[in-house]
Amino acid sequence: MQDKSNDLNKEYLSINIDIKRTLHNKELEIIAALEKKFSNKDFFFKLEDSKVNFFLKSINLQDFKEFVNHLLKKYDTESKHSKLFHDIISKIENIKSYGIKSGKRIYVTYNQERKVQNRKKKILQRGSFFYAQDNEFTKEVNVLPDKFLNKIICADSLEILKQLPNNCIDLVFTSPPYNFGLGYDTTEDGIDWEKYFEKLFDIFKECIRVVKFGGRIIVNIQPLYSDYIPSHHIISNFFIKNKLIWKAEILWEKHNYNCKYTAWGSWKSPSNPYMKYTWEYLEVFCKGEMKKEGKKENIDITGDEFKKWVVAQWSIAPERNMKKYGHPAMFPEELVRRTLKLFSYKNDIILDPFNGAGTTTLVAKKLGRNFLGIDISKKYCEIAKKRLKLPKTLEKFYSN
Ligand SMILES: C[S@@+](CC[C@H](N)C(=O)[O-])C[C@H]1O[C@@H](n2cnc3c(N)ncnc32)[C@H](O)[C@@H]1O
Incomplete structure (x- = not known):
């Protein structure tokens, strides 16, 4: 006692x-x-x-x-x-x-510096997550049909997601096309912004529908340097308007990746300095509640990893093998590894609706998660499928 x-x-x-x-x-x-x-x-x-x-x-x-x-x-x-x-x-x-x-x-006096008295009462008065209150999310849990389980599907995400039942996915991790003309295999990346967001949000609405109560949607977004469209704000606003709880923003520091050029904007003059970004964001949203239930034996993050990764600035170099896989905007595996270990449990179902060369699905498999990856490009889906064929020895190593 x-x-x-x-x-x-x-x-x-x-x-x-x-x-x-x-x-x-x-x-x-x-x-x-x-x-x-x-x-x-x-x-x-x-x-x-x-x-x-x-x-x-x-x-x-x-x-x-x-x-x-x-x-x-x-x-x-x-x-x-x-x-x-x-x-x-x-x-x-x-x-x-x-x-x-x-x-x-x-154990004692550690919270003395906190100056707020009656913190809990005040939070109740203010109404925490006020923007996410009165949501109509239900706690039902549905099974993802077998034809989608642990599959890479080549199609428009919107069409596939519409076939999924409500509340059947634990976590969505994705990086949408950025719409600045990256030259993907099949999609036109560089369309009218209004159309771009309309389509993106139709897909994200489906993501919200298929995620379980307490599930998460994590979107990697780059602060745009062309067109001055702050897509990370626009996308975050979309999720908030749709009553998701904003849980976190992780700054993915990419080691000066985008900083080599100097020919934009003004030089040594305040007339129009051009700002450079060496980072991207991971915006983390929760459906219904922040806490995600799971079995203790399905936690695979270590104490050291947890301590390091809850500091929301992750220094990870960009993927170096994009040429090899023929995709221009891949996640590095380490980014997915940290995200899945920190925000999901083993055996969870992970969805990436813009799966590209399949980094999310590959890491999900390596970490003993289930997955569904969708991409509109046949070429990228083939690569994603190939990457899933791990040698048996490696499979054992990763799922422990
Ligand atoms: C930024 S990339 C994702 C890369 C991925 N994270 C990886 O590690 O390879 C975005 C992907 O979205 C795909 N895409 C664009 N529109 C799509 C749609 N409507 N449905 C499915 N995939 C789509 C593109 O083909 C592209 O591969």
Whole structure:
């Protein structure tokens, strides 16, 4: 049982365990060794008869666990005596509210700098996600028919998506054609902007319909340097108007990829400086709610990956093999890997309605996700299918 209401209440959080017997010598030695190894400013024990009170302020849980295991081995502790320490660890692990500083979890006063009083009440008053309220999304879940499961389909996305039931996809990750004349295989990339957005939004409306409640739509968009159309704002606005919750914006830093030219705009004059962008965006939206339910055993992101990737600036070089695959605007695999591990679970169904040379579907397969990839170009679909044929050994490696 944890409570914060004893004498040391303000400075420490207490974990109280009644072992209903006196402590064994080995337990006492382990406690003494723990107190010797770690600072009593971080935590300390107070023992009263059969009660063990553990006062906790901060801890490096990994170090603590490793040292406890080492001591349990050293003292060759029987399970009835090691139970106390396992119970303490499990109680610490179950404390959900803490801050992190210099590798330690901080359990008290970590949120003191927050100046907002009654934060929850105020959020309720303001109405969080006000633009996404009164949506009519249902929580039904439908099965993606077999003919679409783990398939690459060559067609106009709009036509295929219309055949899918509502709420059958966990996550959409895609990069639409940018409409500045990239010279794709079949599509005319460089049409009237109004027509471009009309078609794009028809496809995105279908994406919203087929995504499950709690599912995500993640769109990679480049800040446009030609025509001065801020498509990342226009597209984000579209999703917000359609009642999705805007969850995040990831800045994909591409290592100065687009920065080599100097011949645009004014030179050394404020008359018309030309701004260069070395990044693109990933806009992340949620349907219905931010939290996506999933089984614990289907989480495959590691602690280190999580820590690094929640910092929303990802430095990833562009795909270097575009010539080899004959596609002018491919995702690098690393971008998809991070996105899928951070925002989806193993066995989820991932859709890319502009699948191109199939990077999303390839990485989904490698990571043990299901997928559906659609592209209008037969040539790109053939490449995407070829890329899916992984050697068996590699398949095993990636799905673990
Ligand atoms: C930016 S690329 C996507 C590249 C992909 N992310 C990859 O890693 O290869 C956009 C793709 O959209 C496809 N496309 C354009 N209009 C389409 C439509 N109506 N339906 C399906 N695909 C379409 C193009 O053929 C192009 O391959």
